[in-house]
Amino acid sequence: MLYQTPSGKVPLPTKQGHIFFTCTDIECCRDWRTTEIRDPTAEVLLSQYPTAEMALNGKNAVVTGAVMGIGKAITEILLQNGAKVALLDYGEDKVFFMNCDVESEEDIKAGLKKAAETFGGIDILCNNAGILNEGLWEKMVSINLMGIIKGSYLALEHMNKLTGGRGGVIVNTASMAGIGPLPSCPVYTAVKHGVVGFTRAMAAASTLSGYGIRFNVLCPAFVQTDLFSNIPKKLGRFSELCLETQQLVEHFGVLDVSEVAEALLELVTDETKNGQVLLVLPTDEDGKGGNSYISFPTYVQ
Numbered sequence: 260m261l262y263q264t265p266s267g268k269v270p271l272p273t274k275q276g277h278i279f280f281t282c283t284d285i286e287c288c289r290d291w292r293t294t295e296i297r298d299p300t301a302e303v304l305l306s307q308y309p310t311a312e313m314a315l316n317g318k319n320a321v322v323t324g325a326v327m328g329i330g331k332a333i334t335e336i337l338l339q340n341g342a343k344v345a346l347l348d349y350g351e352d353k354v355f356f357m358n359c360d361v362e363s364e365e366d367i368k369a370g371l372k373k374a375a376e377t378f379g380g381i382d383i384l385c386n387n388a389g390i391l392n393e394g395l396w397e398k399m400v401s402i403n404l405m406g407i408i409k410g411s412y413l414a415l416e417h418m419n420k421l422t423g424g425r426g427g428v429i430v431n432t433a434s435m436a437g438i439g440p441l442p443s444c445p446v447y448t449a450v451k452h453g454v455v456g457f458t459r460a461m462a463a464a465s466t467l468s469g470y471g472i473r474f475n476v477l478c479p480a481f482v483q484t485d486l487f488s489n490i491p492k493k494l495g496r497f498s499e500l501c502l503e504t505q506q507l508v509e510h511f512g513v514l515d516v517s518e519v520a521e522a523l524l525e526l527v528t529d530e531t532k533n534g535q536v537l538l539v540l541p542t543d544e545d546g547k548g549g550n551s552y553i554s555f556p557t558y559v560q
């Protein structure tokens with residue numbers, strides 16, 4: 260992939276931070292007055308570049324749970340494809356652009372407002388923040404399901420074409436546990452099924468009412484992140500089922516966050532996708548697994 264600099268197009272920089280990309284060609288950056296040069300290797304804010312030939316040029320995105328794990332990979336792939344990104348997350352030492360607890364409507368409202376004002380509108384929302392803790396199951400319902408509902412409803416105020424928005428796409432992060440049960444995690448399974456159902460219903464509501472917003476949902480299997488560490492401690496009363504969970508991990512394998520981000524990019528950029536549930540699985544040596552769109556029974560034509 261190429262990106263535009265005053266000296267012409269150069270290869271995508273190799274070293275990546277949250278939103279800073281290191282340009283290997285310091286001369287091209289020095290020539291460009293608006294470029295912020297932060298060290299001798301010329302760290303530049305990618306969003307300052309007038310990028311060319313990128314799928315998401317001119318698009319503004321908001322990502323929750325953005326500073327680590329899947330959210331960080333989502334942020335990076337959106338930036339690499341030309342979007343501007345507001346990162347919403349919480350925690351004292353992990354805040355990037357906006358401190359936002361998705362349990363708090365006020366926080367989300369403020370984050371979306373800041374993003375809309377700073378960027379001039381919102382085109383993409385990735386409701387990704389989530390936890391795994393069967394012992395704190397009420398909190399899991401609040402963050403993993405209610406946080407997504409709050410984020411989606413509040414984003415409508417900025418994105419809905421019927422209320423002055425310009426439409427766009429909302430992608431929610433559910434899980435493979437939103438399609439079939441994970442026995443060691445009944446509440447996690449319930450909320451992820453909830454995210455899948457909510458997203459599909461919102462997609463239909465948007466089509467019927469003319470919001471101009473596509474709603475899709477990502478369902479990854481196991482992904483190598485912090486959430487996927489110390490599993491037995493996160494299973495609460497079901498900790499005796501950790502061996503069964505480990506067998507599922509061995510059966511399915513473990514994804515890299517970049518594979519989930521690639522799947523997210525497809526849901527964002529393919530304008531034919533609305534109400535889609537994308538299962539993301541590792542591909543094994545025989546070519547089995549990989550990504551697939553889930554079919555559900557339909558009762559009304």
Ligand SMILES: NC(=O)C1=CN([C@@H]2O[C@H](COP(=O)(O)OP(=O)(O)OC[C@H]3O[C@@H](n4cnc5c(N)ncnc54)[C@H](O)[C@@H]3O)[C@@H](O)[C@H]2O)C=CC1
Binds near residue numbers: 347478
């Ligand atoms: N890692 C895995 O195996 C899988 C994860 N998922 C889902 O992907 C999403 C992201 O998970 P990971 O990246 O794995 O986890 P992670 O623990 O690496 O990152 C989660 C991020 O969400 C943020 N977050 C948590 N609660 C928040 C809150 N109340 N408000 C704002 N930010 C909050 C954290 O600060 C962190 O930056 C979650 O919804 C998770 O359920 C889905 C399938 C598999």
Ligand SMILES: CC/C=C\CC(=O)/C=C/C=C\C=C\C=C\[C@@H](O)[C@@H](O)C/C=C\CCC(=O)O
Binds near residue numbers: 433481487538
């Ligand atoms: C312990 C939790 C760790 C990480 C969080 C997470 O979200 C991971 C989920 C990973 C896998 C879930 C798998 C569930 C599998 C079973 O319920 C299957 O019955 C799934 C069924 C169908 C899938 C669709 C299909 O293959 O056609």
